[in-house]
Amino acid sequence: MSIPSPLPDPLVELVAERFRVLSEPARIKLLDALRAGPASVGELAARAGLSQQNASKHLGVLHSAGLLERARTGNTAQYAIADPSVFTLCELVCDALRDRYSALQAVIPPPQAPIGR
Amino acid sequence: MSIPSPLPDPLVELVAERFRVLSEPARIKLLDALRAGPASVGELAARAGLSQQNASKHLGVLHSAGLLERARTGNTAQYAIADPSVFTLCELVCDALRDRYSALQAVIPPPQAPIGR
DNA sequence: CCTACTTACAACTGCTTGGTTGTACAGCTG
DNA sequence: CAGCTGTACAACCAAGCAGTTGTAAGTAGG
DSSP states (O other), rough: OOSOSSOOHHHHHHHHHHHHOOOHHHHHHHHHHHHGGGGGGGHHHHTOOOOHHHHHHHHHHHTTTTTTEEEEEEEEEEEEOOOHHHHHEEEHHHHHHEEEEEEHHHSOOOSSSOOOO | OOSOOSSSHHHHHHHHHHHTOOOHHHHHHHHGGGGOOOEEHHHHHHHHTOOOHHHHHHHHHHTTTTTEEEEEETEEEEESSTTTHHHHHHHHHHHHHHHHHHHHHSSSSOOOOOOOO
8 A cells, every 4th residue: 555544635635626627428428439439529529428618618628637549630639548547546436336326226116217316 | 348338328327426536626625535434424524525515415425326324323423435436436447547547647748747638 | 111323314504516608829721 | 721620718696615603402410
C-alpha cells in the first residue's frame, strides 16, 4: 500500500475532483463514445446524443482534467483518451453495481426494474 | 469485456451517480477514516475533522449508496465498509494522479509543489 | 424520573454547475 | 472574396447540494 494513512488534504481534494469530473452522465457518455476510438467533437456529440455546444463544454472539462488529449487538424478537433485508467474505473463501478443489484434481486420479489431514483 | 458497447442510459446514470457520491472531499475523508476499521459517527467525525451533523449527513449518503453498512448498538451507530471496491477505485485514481503529476514534474522546471488549483 | 450523550432530521443559505442560446473565430471550398 | 462548416466561448437560468444551525428521538446512568 503506497498510500499514506491519513490522506493528506490536497490529495483528498484531487481524488474528489477526479471523481467529480466523472460524476456527470454526459461525460460518461462521451468517454463511452471514445471507446470506439478518437473522434471529432461533432462525431462524439452525435454518438453521445448531445448538442455540439454541450459536448464541447464537457470535452473541455475532461481535457482540462487530463483525461483527454486534443489534436486540432485543420478545421476539426480530434479528442482521444489520454488516461485509459478511466475505463478501469468504470468497469470496477459496473462490476460493483452488478454485484449490488444481483444481491438486491436475490432479496426482493422484484416487481419491476430496479432503476428509479 | 462484459460491458455493452453503447452503454445503456440507465447504466450511465448509475455509474455517474456512483462517482458523484465519491466526488465530495468530506466523503473521501470519511472513507479514509474507515480504513482503520468500523467506527461510530462521533469517532469518524473526529477522524475526518467534520462536525457531527455533517459527518452524519455524508455517512447517510454513503450508506444509501450502498457503500457503507450501519449497525446500531445501543446508543451508538457503527459504520463499516460494505463495498471494498471503493478503496480500489481510490487507489487507481491515486496512481493516475501520481503518474500525471510526475509526468508534469518531468516537464516543468518545478518552482514549487504542483498542488494548487 | 431526570440528565447527559449520541445520532438523525429539517430548514435555511450561498455557491456551484448543467444545459441552452447566441455568437465569434478559424479553416476549407468554389 | 464569400459562404459554409466545425469548434469554442460567454451569458443566462434553473436546479442541486454542501455546510450550518437548531432540534427531536432514543439510550444509558444516577
